[in-house]
Amino acid sequence: MSALETQDYNEQPTTKLDNKTITKRLYQYALRSKKTFIIALIMLAIGVGAELAGPFIAKNIIDNHLFAIEQPFYQTSSxxxxxxxxxxxxKRxxxxxxxxxxxAQAHVIQSGTSFYFVEGSVPSTKGERTFTDGVLTIQNNQSTASYPAVPLTANKLFSFYQPELPGIYKLIGWYFVFLLITIIMEFGKTYWLQSSANKVIQQLRLDLYAHIxxxxIPFFDNLPAGKVVSRITNDTEAVKDLFVAVLANFSSGIVYMIGVYxxxxxxxxxxxxxxLFVIPLLVLWIVLYRKIATKYNTIIRSRLSxxxxxxxxxxxxxxxxRVFRKQRQTQEEFxxxxxDYLFYQNKMLNLNAFTSHNLVNVLRSLTFAIVLWYFGASALGGVEGVISLGVLYAFVDVLGxxxxxxTGMVNQLAALDLSMVSAGRVFELMDEKGEQVTDGAMPRYQGNVEFKDVTFAYKKDPVLKHISFEAKQGQTVALVGHTGSGKSSIINLLFRFYDPQQGTITIDGQxxxxxxxxxxxQHMGIVLQDPYLFTGTIASNVNLENEQISRERIEQALRDVGAEQILSDLPKGYDEPVMEKGSTLSAGQRQLISFARALAFDPAILILDEATANIDTETEALIQSALDVLKKGRTTFIIAHRLSTIRSADQILVLHRGEIVERGSHDELMEIDGRYRQMYRMQVGSGSNMVADGTESAKDKEVQVPAHLAGRTT
Structure with a gap:
């Protein structure tokens, strides 16, 4: 890179962050609320354990009570x-x-929908059961056995179940206890996870806004404001979804799956x-999905920006x-x-529709098919004690x-990928090199400014070439020249929005x-041609919420610039509300407020960037005397196109294509038949009829209409 090259800022970052880096940085933000995240995860684990207790309670009821009556009974005296x-x-x-x-031993054995009482020992109850003419037959692969049996009526059967009821009631009671624990833990988990996520996003937004x-300044010159706003609002909101929805679903899903297994x-x-085969399929699924979705979401976020x-x-x-009837063209661009945004959104919609519930259902069906195949094959093979009915019920329940x-994790895959893309855009913006912030302040300097052989370029071609001049304290220096001659660039260098590639700029020799x-x-002030006002009041726009500037100082500054006369008609006076950019005020009112702002901050160096260009003649006359007060004791730089406003300047610098071609006072430059004199003639009339003090006669004030505008209504 040559000495005259500078960084070209645009929306696309120089390096793209990979998912590992993004995840690491999100994790670092999550650590700031690690206590609440840990509490949420503990509550999640307890809630999962309590919820999964349900199938085990059902298994206990089925195996140890409902089907336990097929265990041997023995006569007892109790x-x-x-x-x-x-x-x-x-007694069972x-x-x-x-x-x-x-x-003596006895048995209660079920055959079909009926139950039978069998006296004596029954070595094995496994196998196919049939009842004919008072005889119960049990047949399996090893043997066939027959036993005398008596059918049980409903009342008799219920009597055999009565000893089981206290145990069943107790287990049902425990089920409701665990259900209550699950509800409490679910509420706590959701609350703590989401509150932690909100704190993380709050800090992320604060850090991002502080970094902006x-x-x-060059960064904002080449990146539209709407794209910056999109990073702060839309992208951080998507990152919030990552913590609130995605993290909640994935963390609870992972803990839940661990509990299920x-x-x-x-x-x-x-x-x-x-x-276990479900896990690698799920991981492969997520990896493939994100590989496709990231490409779409990157374009979607860019289009939204x-x-x-x-x-x-x-x-x-x-x-x-509206004036130039650009509505149709603007509408077409939009x-x-x-x-294009809709096109890629539909692509994401198709991807999600294909990979969401459809694949989950396939996985669920495949898993149940394998389990049923295993259980059925074992049962048909006559394997003794393969699995109890209670275990099978609980297993199917837990597997479901x-x-x-x-399903919850799969449904959040789209939000996960979108959040990661948005987080990448946020962190890329935060990785842009910012200016170092130094605490403290310095004493108010005198304001002696000197440019020594300064050369500067925004990109490659220099816009200032070997600029040298000196402005002493209290002097007024005017910068004149055609558009693009380098006037504003000198001010940009003075404010250090940019730094020169060659030469030095000193203030009081430093x-x-x-x-x-x-x-x-801190000790510089500026009044722009189109002053910027913030939402608030007139008073707040003068002191910019600086507590060191008192109300008395605000009102004095407004009076000194002549604003009292113009702003007196407003209903609330200096407390009149100001809308965005001061849209409810006239150009002259906005400019007066801007002048008062500069005066209230009492800068050592004052810059007036065509500050009276948008003010009518009456208002300009009001503030001309205020300008003398404003400039007193300050080094003042004036960028002027209306040369009549700078005749009293101590020094006038005439710039042409980045170079100072003439310098001196108004009278000195008028004595030279150079560029300044030509510019002055163009503004005030023919130089042949100019009187000695540089003013023009009434005849010379007649406007010369260019040929290409002749005949037009203006």
Whole structure:
């Protein structure tokens, strides 16, 4: 890069951040609220455990109570937990306590929808059961056995279930306890996760906005305001979705899946091993999805940024659009961007439609098919004690719960990818090199300014070439020249919006590049041709909410610039509300407020950038005397096209194509038949009739109309 080259700022960053870097930086932001995140995850784990207790309670009810009556019964003399049948008490094996004496054995066996009482020992109840003529037959691959049996009526059957009811009620009670725990933990998890996410996004937005305040002016010269706004609003909102929705779903989904697999392995490790195939499929699914979706979402976020930019530009220039009848062209530009945005949104919609519930259903069906195949093959093979009905029920229940988090995670894949793309755009903006912020302040300097052989270029071609001049304290220096001659560039260098590639600029003998920019600008003030006012009041626009500038000082500054006369008609006076950019005020009123602002801050160096160009003759006459007060004791730079306003300047610098071609006072330059004299003649009339003091006769004030405008109504 040559000495005259500078950085070219545009929307596209010089380097793209990879997902690993983005994830790491998001994790660093999450650590700022790690306590609440940890609390949320603990509550999540407790909630998952409490929820998954349900299938285990159901398994216990089925295996240990509902189907437990097929366990052997023994005669007993005690009526506790016993069933009275045909004058004898029978107690199920599961209710026997150590030391009790077991009597004759009996069984209650189900065949079809009926239950039968069998006296005596039944070695095995596994197999196909049939009942014919008082005989119950049990047949399996190993043997066939027949036993005398008596059908049980509904009342008799219920009596055998009565000892089971207290245990069932107790388990149901525990189920409701765990359900209440689940509800409380779900509320706490959601609250803490979302509150933590909101705090993270709050800090991210604060950091991003603070960084924008430190970005150099060239960055904003080449990036539309709408695109910057899109980064701060739309992109950070998408990152918020990452923490609020995506993180909540993925963290709860992962914890839930871990809990589900623990439950599956506790129920039956063989079926748990079979169901592990879901995990690699899910990971592969996410990787492939993001590979495609990232490409679409990058374009979508870019188009949204461009849409915001064109909307912002259209609103700002609405009057020009209507005056020059550009509505149709502007509408077409917007429609093209909007159609392109819609096109890629539809691509994302198709991708999500294809990869969301459809694939989840395929996974669910495939998993259940494998489990049923395994269970059915084992049962048909006559394998003894393969799995109990309670285990099968609990396993199917838990396995069905496995796909709840899977569905939640899959549904958030689009938001995940969009959030990662947006986070990348936010961090890329934050990686733009900003100006160093230095705390503190410096004493008010005198304002002796000197440019020494300064050469400067925005990109490659220099706009200032070997500029040298000196402005002493209290002097007024005027910069004149055609558009593009370098007047504003000198001011930009003075404010250190840019730094020269060659030469030095000093204030009171000190190189400005050795001073912190904030300290340097603290004692500078500027009045622009089109002054910028902020939303607030007239008073707040004078002191810019600076507590060191009192109300008395505000009012004095407004009186000194003659604003009291013009602003007195406003209903609330100096507390009159000001809309964005001062749209409800006239150009003259805005300019007077801008003058008062500069006076209130009492700068050592004052810049007037064509400050009276938009003011009518009456208002200009009002502030001409105020300008003398404003300039007193200050080094003043005036950028002027109306040469009549700078006749009293101590020094006039005439610039042409980045060089100072003439310098001197008004009288000195008028004595030279050079560029300044020619410019003055063009503004005030023919130089042949100019009187000695440089003013023109009435005849010479007649406007000379160019030929190409002759005959037009203006």
């Amino acid at each position: 009526s506790t937990n016993a069933v009275l049948y045909n004058g004898n008490y029978y 094996e599961g209710f026997w306590t150590e030391g009790e004496t077991k009597g 305040q430190r970005l150099p 623990i439950a599956l392995f506790l129920l039956d490790w063989r079926l748990g091993m079979i169901c 461009e849409i915001n930019a064109i909307i912002n530009e259209s609103i700002q220039g609405m009057s020009i659009i 429609e093209n961007l909007n159609n 719960r496995l796909f709840q988090p899977v 190189n400005v590049q050795q001073l912190p920019k904030q300290w340097l600008r």
